[in-house]
Amino acid sequence: MKFGITSGDPRPxxxxxxxxGLRRVVRLHTGLPDTTAPDxxxxxxxxxxxxxxxxxxxREYFPARVLHQxxxxxDQQLTA
Structure with missing residues (x-):
């Protein structure tokens, strides 16, 4: 599992x-405000x-078991 958080264009x-080999995108958020992405x-x-x-x-490739976490x-941060 690879998570990636960027404040730029995620497509590249x-x-x-x-x-x-990582082709499945589980979730994609764009347009996050201010320092939300790096934070x-x-x-x-x-x-x-x-x-x-x-x-x-x-530093961002983890076992699939951490996906839920x-x-x-x-979810916790973006709905706060």
Whole structure:
């Protein structure tokens, strides 16, 4: 599972990930205000680290089991 949070156009990065075999997009939010994207990325990485989850590759590739936790954090932050 690869999560990515960007405040820019996600299409080029999604294409890069698709070439690496990651073709399924579970959720895509665009137009996030101000510092929402980088703040959310830091929050998710911190929460995963605190839960003892270690990236499998790079700093944002995790086992699929963390998907629920990542989505819950996104939902919590974007509906607050």
């Amino acid at each position: 990065r999604l294409q890069d990930h698709a070439r690496s 959310l990325e830091r929050l998710i990485l911190s929460a995963l680290r605190e839960a003892g989850e270690v990236p499998m590759r790079g 990542v989505l819950a954090l996104v």
